[in-house]
Amino acid sequence: MSYFAKTAHAQAILCNDKFTSMAREMKEESTLGPHFKIVPSDKFCMTPIIDPSSFTFHSGRILDQNKPAFVVFTSGSTGPPKGAAFRRYNVYLATMGVIRKNGISPGFKTVQLLPTHHATGLMVNTMPTILGGGCVEFNQGDFNPASVWHRFRKGDITSFSAVPTMFILLLKYWENVLSKLGPEERESYQTAISSIREFHCATSALPRDISRRWAEMTRGVPILERYGGTEFGSVYATFPNTTVPRVRTTRPKGTAWSNPVSC
DSSP: OHHHHHHTTOSEEEEOGGGHHHHHHHHHHSOOOTTOEEEESGGGTTSOSSOGGGOOOOOOOOOOTTSEEEEEEEOOTTSSOEEEEEEHHHHHHHHHHHHHHHTOOTTOEEEEOSOTTBHIIIIIIIHHHHHTTOEEEEOOSSOOHHHHHHHHHHOOOOEEEEOHHHHHHHHHHHHHTGGGSOHHHHHHHHHHHHTOOEEEEOSSOOOHHHHHHHHHHTTSOOEEEEEEETTTEEEEEOOTTOOOOOOOOSOOTTSOOOOOOOO
C-alpha cells in the first residue's frame, strides 16, 4: 500500500474503519508528508457528500487531454511490478470502447471483485459500467466461492469479470458442492448462473478445459477472453453474444495449401 501511495504521489487514502489503523501505520512509516490525509469512507455511505446547490458550472476550456489522469498498477506478468500513467484521453477512449463492446446501458449490473488500482478492476469493471449508466456492486473481503455463488443465485447480474483462478475456484465449488445438492436446489443455482449475459476473463490465459466445462455448466454461456496490457488496454477482445464464422479450412482445387485459421 505504501508503494502504491508513493508511486502515485497520493494526497489521501479512502478507507473504512477496519483499515484505519493500517492507514495510520503506513502514514507514520512512509515519507508521504504531513499533508497526507486519511479519509474515513463509512460516514459517506448513502449520505450526500456535496450540497448540489453549491455546484458551479462554467464553459471554460476542458483539461488538457494529453496529461495524465491517474496511475494504475500491474503485478508484473511481463516484467517487474510497475505503475502506468493513463492520459485523460486514453481513459475516455478505453472506457467508451468497453461500453460499446459490452452494450452497457441503464440496467446493466456487474459484481466487482477485483482491485481498482489495477487495469481490469478500474478500466473494465468499474468506470465503463458507471459512465454507461449501469451499476457496480462492490464485494469486500477475500474471494470466497460460496459467497459469490450465493450472490449469483439472487439474480439480476448482467456481467461478471474475473481472473482465471477465480473461475477455476467457482467451477470446483460447483462440481464438488452444488452439483451434489437436490434437483430443485441445484437447478436454482444453474438457472441463475445461466441467466448472466456475459462472463469476462483476462490477466492470464484461461485453460481450455476450464472454458469448456464452464460453458457446459452455464448451458452455453462462454467465458469471453481479452488480451492487452495495463498501459494500453485491450487489443484483442471477444464480443458478447457473437458467433464468428471460421475461416474455410479445405483447400480449393488448384491452390496452394495454407494453415487453417480460426477467427
